[in-house]
Amino acid sequence: MAGRAAIVGVGQTYHRSKRPDVNQIEMINEAVRAALEDAQLTPKEIDCVLFGNMEQAEGSYLMDCWATEGTGAYLKEGCKVHTGGTTGASVAEAAAHHAASGLFDTVLAVTYEKQDETPAGMGPLALVQDYLWAIHTGAFGWFARMGRKYMLETGCQEEHAAITRLKSDRCACKNPHAHLRLNLTMQDVLNSRMLLYPLRLLYMCPTTAGACALVFASEERAPKITKKPVWVKDWETVHYEMVGYEAYFTSRMTSMETAANRIYHRNGITNVRRDIQCAEIYEPSTWSELQFSEWFHFCEKGEAWRMAEKGVSDLEGEFPINPSGGVVCTNPIGCTAMVRVAEAALQIRGDAGEHQVTRDVKRAVATGFGGSFWTEMLLLQRSWD
Amino acid sequence: MTEKAEFMRLPATVNLEYKYSTGRYLGRFYKELRDNKRLVANKCGKCGRVLFPPRIACPDCMVRASDEWVEVGPQATLIFFYELQIPGLAERHAANYLGVLALDGTEAELSCFEHRLMVDDPGKLREGMRMEPVFNEEGRTGRIRDDILGFKPIEG
Numbered sequence: 001m002a003g004r005a006a007i008v009g010v011g012q013t014y015h016r017s018k019r020p021d022v023n024q025i026e027m028i029n030e031a032v033r034a035a036l037e038d039a040q041l042t043p044k045e046i047d048c049v050l051f052g053n054m055e056q057a058e059g060s061y062l063m064d065c066w067a068t069e070g071t072g073a074y075l076k077e078g079c080k081v082h083t084g085g086t087t088g089a090s091v092a093e094a095a096a097h098h099a100a101s102g103l104f105d106t107v108l109a110v111t112y113e114k115q116d117e118t119p120a121g122m123g124p125l126a127l128v129q130d131y132l133w134a135i136h137t138g139a140f141g142w143f144a145r146m147g148r149k150y151m152l153e154t155g156c157q158e159e160h161a162a163i164t165r166l167k168s169d170r171c172a173c174k175n176p177h178a179h180l181r182l183n184l185t186m187q188d189v190l191n192s193r194m195l196l197y198p199l200r201l202l203y204m205c206p207t208t209a210g211a212c213a214l215v216f217a218s219e220e221r222a223p224k225i226t227k228k229p230v231w232v233k234d235w236e237t238v239h240y241e242m243v244g245y246e247a248y249f250t251s252r253m254t255s256m257e258t259a260a261n262r263i264y265h266r267n268g269i270t271n272v273r274r275d276i277q278c279a280e281i282y283e284p285s286t287w288s289e290l291q292f293s294e295w296f297h298f299c300e301k302g303e304a305w306r307m308a309e310k311g312v313s314d315l316e317g318e319f320p321i322n323p324s325g326g327v328v329c330t331n332p333i334g335c336t337a338m339v340r341v342a343e344a345a346l347q348i349r350g351d352a353g354e355h356q357v358t359r360d361v362k363r364a365v366a367t368g369f370g371g372s373f374w375t376e377m378l379l380l381q382r383s384w385d
Numbered sequence: 386m387t388e389k390a391e392f393m394r395l396p397a398t399v400n401l402e403y404k405y406s407t408g409r410y411l412g413r414f415y416k417e418l419r420d421n422k423r424l425v426a427n428k429c430g431k432c433g434r435v436l437f438p439p440r441i442a443c444p445d446c447m448v449r450a451s452d453e454w455v456e457v458g459p460q461a462t463l464i465f466f467y468e469l470q471i472p473g474l475a476e477r478h479a480a481n482y483l484g485v486l487a488l489d490g491t492e493a494e495l496s497c498f499e500h501r502l503m504v505d506d507p508g509k510l511r512e513g514m515r516m517e518p519v520f521n522e523e524g525r526t527g528r529i530r531d532d533i534l535g536f537k538p539i540e541g
């Protein structure tokens with residue numbers, strides 16, 4: 001891409017388990033207003049609106065069309081991007097594309113999920129796999145199997161998952177937008193209900209109602225809108241072959257490693273924890289945070305649980321991972337990956353508030369996870385060079 | 386006078402019945418299972434990878450898979466298992482234990498699948514255990530989840 005794009009506005013709702021006080025469009029509108037206010041822009045100053053959610057979740061389709069009064073897309077250009085769990089990152093990447101292309105000066109990216117309206121057990125999600133094939137325990141099964149594999153391969157014990165979960169909770173308690181802010185103790189975590197071994201309820205991402213919006217601007221326009229543009233230096237999308245079949249353990253290159261390798265190589269990142277100062281990753285379960293950290297090369301293979309034990313990934317640590325509390329604390333699915341981008345941008349701006357990390361964040365990565373183990377990764381920077 | 390807001394939530398049920406075409410490759414698998422209780426896979430003509438479930442293209446070589454078919458299983462290795470403790474899950478799957486199984490002759494990493502475990506004593510379940518399918522003897526349709534009732538440990 002010849003042009004450059006920056007994030008110039010960040011907005012999100014307070015994420016909660018239930019939002020009976022608003023309908024879907026009203027909830028979307030809260031995030032849009034917050035992002036526009038952050039950017040100090042009026043709806044008229046937005047050229048294009050890109051939209052996304054996990055369509056099955058609320059049973060409402062074509063929300064890009066009939067939520068226009070919530071998004072402000074009325075009579076504007078734009079479309080919907082829907083890639084399952086990665087949707088939030090896909091919409092962000094598409095918005096960066098649109099702003100960097102020179103076609104639009106300002107692009108509003110909007111995602112939401114209102115899971116308090118979702119059927120129990122996310123029934124329709126069964127359809128994201130080949131419905132005719134075998135038996136599916138869906139996300140519970142995937143994340144349990146990934147956790148078990150991680151334990152077997154690395155010697156990680158459950159206490160390390162619990163340590164990691166407590167770190168997430170400490171961060172979430174400092175983030176007023178986070179959904180689960182529980183002030184947990186070790187006993188609370190270890191006594192929480194076992195879903196599928198070794199996945200306990202508290203290791204699993206919750207069902208959340210919430211929305212997020214980001215304003216992207218072109219290279220020329222961005223510095224005129226804000227003194228603190230966050231540059232989208234690079235991004236990557238990697239798909240994986242597991243289309244509904246059971247690849248719970250694989251020694252192959254994962255989509256995460258592939259995305260990270262490409263981004264690091266293109267941007268001269270040789271020492272990840274030195275060259276990048278913070279990560280907001282889509283960790284669908286606590287076990288995933290450990291496993292994914294290794295796939296993203298935040299540490300050596302088999303080292304993530306030791307890193308957690310030493311507090312490296314804490315808010316005050318050498319390499320903070322998910323200072324927002326992450327996905328196990330907040331998960332409005334189609335919006336979740338965009339929250340990662342939003343939170344990484346706030347860390348770079350120094351505007352994260354109480355959950356601002358100790359380290360000076362000049363560069364951060366945000367990732368999305370979903371689809372059939374797809375990965376999206378964005379590299380955000382305070383200055384372009 | 387201000388009225389206290391009442392936040393209403395109104396339920397709606399959507400029943401959707403889809404009909405999925407199985408296609409040439411999965412279709413062959415379903416037919417062999419339904420008619421002959423045989424489990425089959427096709428192969429990539431370039432790298433020789435056994436594609437299970439059968440499919441049109443090899444993801445590694447990005448070429449159309451061959452029409453060379455091989456029989457796989459029916460014996461399998463239990464890779465992983467769990468007790469269904471989530472409310473409603475045991476009823477939905479008509480089992481108390483599910484396992485991830487890799488059929489003999491398939492590439493376990495990419496071809497394993499979930500199925501019911503039929504065990505008298507769950508305490509004897511072990512990762513790596515050898516298992517065999519129990520076929521449904523009446524009214525098979527081709528669906529793996531119905532035509533195989535479950536997998537049980539191979540005795541002896």
Ligand SMILES: [Zn+2]
Pocket residue numbers: 429430431432433434443444445446447
């Ligand atoms: Zn091949």
